[in-house]
Amino acid sequence: MRMKPPFLIRYLLLFAFSTVPMWSQAPGDNAPFTGVVVQDKEPVSGAQIVLTNPDTGKQYKTKTDKKGEYVILGVTVASYKIVVISSDGEVLYVNNGHVIDGKPFRIDLSKPEASGGAAGQGVENARRLKEQMAEETAKVASLNALVMEAQNAMRAQKWTDAETALTRLIEAYPETTRWELYKALGDAEGHLEKYQEAVQAYERGIQLAQAVALGTAPDDPRNPNPDPARATAGLGQMLITQGNAYAKLNKVDDAVACFKRAADTNPNPAVAYYNLCAVEFNTNRMDDAVAACDKSVAANPGNAEAWFLKGSALYKTGKTENGKVEARPGTVEVLNKYLELDPNGAHAGEVKSILQALGQN
Secondary structure (H helix, E strand, C coil): CCCCCCCHHHHHHHHCCCCCCCCCCCCCCEEEEEEEEEECCEECCCCEEEEECCCCCCEEEEECCCCCEEEEEEEECEEEEEEEECCCCCEEEEEEEEEECCCCEEEECCCHHHHCCEEEEEHHHHHHHHHHHHHHHHHHHHHHHHHHHHHHHHHCCCHHHHHHHHHHHHHHCCCCCCHHHHHHHHHHHHHCCCHHHHHHHHHHHHHHHHHHHHCCCCCCCCCCCCCHHHHHHHHHHHHHHHHHHHHHCCCHHHHHHHHHHHHHHCCCCHHHHHHHHHHHHHCCCHHHHHHHHHHHHHHCCCCHHHHHHHHHHHHHCCEEECCEEECCCCHHHHHHHHHHHCCCCCCHHHHHHHHHHCCCC
């Protein structure tokens, strides 16, 4: 009997697209930033403490008291650049990445390296530093505006607008280690059926995510604490969506390679193996399709679609003698498993017809 047309595209793109995350992270826990500034064990009074969040450009400022002590309340827990400036405008200390988590922080200007920083370079440096901080704040605000524009466009499914905003964002921030931007660009281009462009965007995102996961990504002051676990998950997702794009371009071997790599990368490879099964099925590689579906259901036995694909592949490769199909071992059991999991599913009628053709009432 005739099978329904291939359904690779219908299923492969179920997991392909998502929205770009906000540039500024959602507010987290707050903590006080307290401590003391000393010089050769003597307190330094009247020194200005400036905290700058490199991710958002947000700043907190205070001054040390007569004992050299300082307090800033309500600081969002994150990594900050810390600058200590004297009452004369001289930069005394610079620390480019200290995590504010509520613990007291002692700064000894005579031993700046002991507290993770370095000595400043005078009044002129203070002026330059202030200008740089202002420029960085303006740059982050501009980048945030582009992220908001891209996110709003993706939520409204205005894919051309999203692609434009993301392209501008990446052009303005070429040194980024934020793989999520390239994933979002690939997603938008996939919706626009620009599959070759999507492949390229995902490839760059995959490279960055892998570097973050391995801890080899270059320093990015605007992304000081990338999450390796999140990058690993994103790597698997992008390999699947890149495989989908390759499938759309009829580059089957490239798609297969992506899905296999995604399965090796992901601790839960059910989706990757299912997509591999689908692309093998649609290119009539039925034995390979069965093997991939076996791995998919092993990882997620509740995926009815994988059982259907496996059963269909087994049925299509059964022998036909005198107009009667001789099913391969396991065909009936696999198709019944689909009905058990999804008795009213999209393929229930087709499965029942196949079972009837096999003499199963």
